[in-house]
Amino acid sequence: MTDAVVEARGLKRDYSFGKEVVHALCGVSFDVPAGDYVAIVGPSGCGKSTLLNLLGAVDRPTSGSVVINGTDVARMTDREATSFRLHNIGFVFQRFYLMPILSAAANVALPMAEAGSCPRRDAGNVG
Amino acid sequence: MPVTLAWASLRRHGTRTLLAMLGVAVAAAMLLDMVMMSTGMRESFRRLLLSRGFQIRLAPKGTLPFDTDATMKNASGITRVLRSNPDLVAVSAVLGGTIHIPRGDRVITSSVLGLDPRVQGDYELVSGKDPLAPNEIAGNADFIRATGARFGDTLTVASGYDPQTREYSGSRKLVLTGQVRFLYGAAHQRAAAMRLATLQQMGGADRADDASLFMIRVRDGVAIDDANKWIKGRVSTVNVISTESALQQVDERLRYFRQLAVILGSVSLFVGFLLVTTLVTVSVNERIGEIAVMRAIGVSRAHVVQQIVLEGVAISLVGAFAGLLLGLVTGRYLNGILSSFPGLPEAIDFFLFQPKSAWTALGLLALSGIAAGVYPAFRASSLPIATTLREEAIA
Numbered sequence: 001m002t003d004a005v006v007e008a009r010g011l012k013r014d015y016s017f018g019k020e021v022v023h024a025l026c027g028v029s030f031d032v033p034a035g036d037y038v039a040i041v042g043p044s045g046c047g048k049s050t051l052l053n054l055l056g057a058v059d060r061p062t063s064g065s066v067v068i069n070g071t072d073v074a075r076m077t078d079r080e081a082t083s084f085r086l087h088n089i090g091f092v093f094q095r096f097y098l099m100p101i102l103s104a105a106a107n108v109a110l111p112m113a114e115a116g117s118c119p120r121r122d123a124g125n126v127g
Numbered sequence: 128m129p130v131t132l133a134w135a136s137l138r139r140h141g142t143r144t145l146l147a148m149l150g151v152a153v154a155a156a157m158l159l160d161m162v163m164m165s166t167g168m169r170e171s172f173r174r175l176l177l178s179r180g181f182q183i184r185l186a187p188k189g190t191l192p193f194d195t196d197a198t199m200k201n202a203s204g205i206t207r208v209l210r211s212n213p214d215l216v217a218v219s220a221v222l223g224g225t226i227h228i229p230r231g232d233r234v235i236t237s238s239v240l241g242l243d244p245r246v247q248g249d250y251e252l253v254s255g256k257d258p259l260a261p262n263e264i265a266g267n268a269d270f271i272r273a274t275g276a277r278f279g280d281t282l283t284v285a286s287g288y289d290p291q292t293r294e295y296s297g298s299r300k301l302v303l304t305g306q307v308r309f310l311y312g313a314a315h316q317r318a319a320a321m322r323l324a325t326l327q328q329m330g331g332a333d334r335a336d337d338a339s340l341f342m343i344r345v346r347d348g349v350a351i352d353d354a355n356k357w358i359k360g361r362v363s364t365v366n367v368i369s370t371e372s373a374l375q376q377v378d379e380r381l382r383y384f385r386q387l388a389v390i391l392g393s394v395s396l397f398v399g400f401l402l403v404t405t406l407v408t409v410s411v412n413e414r415i416g417e418i419a420v421m422r423a424i425g426v427s428r429a430h431v432v433q434q435i436v437l438e439g440v441a442i443s444l445v446g447a448f449a450g451l452l453l454g455l456v457t458g459r460y461l462n463g464i465l466s467s468f469p470g471l472p473e474a475i476d477f478f479l480f481q482p483k484s485a486w487t488a489l490g491l492l493a494l495s496g497i498a499a500g501v502y503p504a505f506r507a508s509s510l511p512i513a514t515t516l517r518e519e520a521i522a
Contacts (some may be wrong), residue, residue: 048516058423059513078428086425093516097420101135111424113128 006032006055013050024050027064033039049094057081058088086115129433136410136438147406148446151492154399155450159488160478161392165385167479172377175310175474176370181219182351183358184373185341185365191376192340192368193223194312199263199365202323202338208361209343214354217344219246222326222337226286226319227295228274234288235273236268237317240309241326250320254278255305258321263457264301266319267309273317276303287328294383297329309473309505314467341365396495399443403499407439411503416519419505423516428508435507436500443496447489454488455480 010029014021024047032038040048053059054066057073057080066073073084085091098107137144187197199205202220209218222241227234240249244257250265255278258265264284266274276282279302286297301321303493309318327335345354351369358367368376411418420429458478465477 050513053513053516056423057156058516059511082422082425082427085423089425091420093420093422093423095519097416097418097516097519099135099420101132101139101417106131110128110421110426114424114426114430 003034004031005034005069006030007067008051008064009067010054011051011054011061011066012063013047013054013059014062025054025061029064056091057085086111129430129437132434133437133441136414136434137441138178140410143406144442147402147442148449150402151399151443151446152449152453154395154402155447155488155492156454156457157395158217158392158399158491159451159454159484160461161395162484162488163193163454163458163480165388165392166380166481166484168384168475168477169374169377170481171474171476171479173374175371175472176373178310179342181217181248181342181344182370183343183345183354184368185358185362186368187339187341188364188366189371190366193353196223198222198334198337198339199341200337201405202327202336204336205341205362205365208417209341209358212354212357214346214349216346217246217342219243219248219342220323220338221247221249221340221342222323222330223339224286224326224330224333224334226280226329227285229285229295231276234290235270235317236288237270237273237319239319239321239326241323242326243323244320247320248344250309251306253306253308255303258301258304260302261322261325262299262301263304264319264321265305265307266303267307267312267317269308269315270317270319271303274303278303278305283342284329285325285333297331299325299329301325307337311472312474313470314473398494399446400495400499403439403442403496404502406442407435407500408503408506411435411507415507415510415515419512419515419519422508422510422512426501431508432504435504436497439500439503440493440496443492443499444489447492450492451488454509476479 008031010030011025012023015026016022016071028047028051030062040051042048050059054061054074055068057066057068057076061074064074067089068084071084073081076084099110102110184192185199187195189201190197191480202222206218206220209215219242224239224241225236226239227236229235242249244259244265250267252265253268255265264282266276274282281300281302283295284299284301285295285451288295307320312318323338327337330337343354343358345351351371355367355369358365421431422428459479462476462478465471466473466475
């Protein structure tokens with residue numbers, strides 16, 4: 001039994017462009033123990049975003065597994081993965097992707113509202 | 128949350144949303160008018176037929192009331208037979224014709240009904256009094272305007288006029304007693320009413336005991352079909368027409384109107400549907416990255432679908448409510464044009480507003496709004512999140 005919160009094993013992710021196949025990830029394996037801070041660094045196009053998409057359960061590996069807190073997210077249905085992301089994963093996108101139709105407070109409160117929990121009243125002061 | 132997001136999304140391009148709503152309003156107005164037209168004329172005619180409580184009409188064999196100049200002979204005999212049945216509580220014999228009134232150099236020509244003013248279902252008294260005496264006549268507003276007569280004036284009225292010799296036949300001096308409004312009169316049609324016997328006598332020996340129409344009121348609780356059968360068994364020379372059979376014949380004659388209404392209504396609905404689908408699809412395409420982000424942070428497919436369908440329904444419903452008002456205004460305007468069509472009773476409404484029509488139009492538009500949101504919603508909810516985010520980042 002390991003105390004890792006993230007266990008990646010043999011992760012592969014291929015993208016097909018017609019007859020051409022791009023191997024974005026080729027058998028990546030690593031563990032992230034609880035309490036650790038991990039930074040993934042590398043040149044552009046080396047597969048950082050692909051790996052984070054797999055770790056964030058927004059994409060599925062071509063093969064291999066991603067176990068987060070004991071749950072293999074690669075084998076989840078779309079509904080299960082959506083719920084898992086909502087309750088377990090926080091995203092800060094490279095380009096932020098804030099909703100321009102919502103205030104800053106509403107942007108922050110969006111996942112909480114989706115999860116059915118009430119945002120704090122003082123959250124309104126942000127926007 | 129889907130409601131908040133849908134509302135925010137609609138406000139984002141307020142002018143575009145407003146224009147789409149206006150487009151839907153025009154389609155909805157057209158749809159409402161077509162729904163009103165498909166049912167309104169029949170309902171209006173039914174109300175008119177029953178407005179004075181007469182449920183059965185007798186016309187000359189093979190004709191509809193006042194469809195031709197044909198008359199029924201032995202009107203007094205037919206009346207006696209009908210009145211012998213206690214279930215037939217009112218019998219009104221009516222003779223139609225034309226009269227000529229010389230006024231100075233002019234000759235005023237008018238249609239006329241000879242009837243029993245105490246038991247009749249052809250006119251309503253507007254002012255003055257009914258022409259109860261044999262030497263009295265009442266006219267509608269157009270008749271009174273054309274003759275220039277006032278109540279109490281005596282008019283020379285002839286049932287025949289030869290324009291070549293300028294000779295009148297069947298002349299009578301009649302006193303104008305009142306102004307009436309004919310229920311089945313066409314717009315701007317001069318018309319007058321007098322006692323049946325007076326008009327019969329003016330028509331000479333040929334029309335001494337004729338009637339063009341009998342209107343019959345049946346006692347409450349008596350089956351109309353039974354009364355019909357009784358009349359058919361005793362008076363074989365007439366066409367017995369119940370309100371229902373008259374409506375069936377009206378339905379037959381209005382079939383083309385209804386087909387036109389269904390086609391135009393369907394086109395309006397389809398145009399509204401396409402408009403909303405286009406707008407919502409464009410809106411979804413513009414914020415495809417946002418939708419992918421929403422999905423990434425855990426917003427469910429169902430909520431994405433709800434939000435987008437709500438946008439379509441909101442545009443459709445707001446447009447539909449505005450369209451109902453617009454439809455009522457245009458319906459009234461068009462009704463004014465069609466009601467003045469020569470030969471048609473002025474009291475018939477082509478575009479009769481009934482709450483059922485409004486609910487039907489609203490329901491159809493709400494359904495089209497839901498349908499309009501389904502395709503873009505399906506597309507948005509099934510986006511591959513990672514691929515979309517990557518493409519958005521590259522873009």
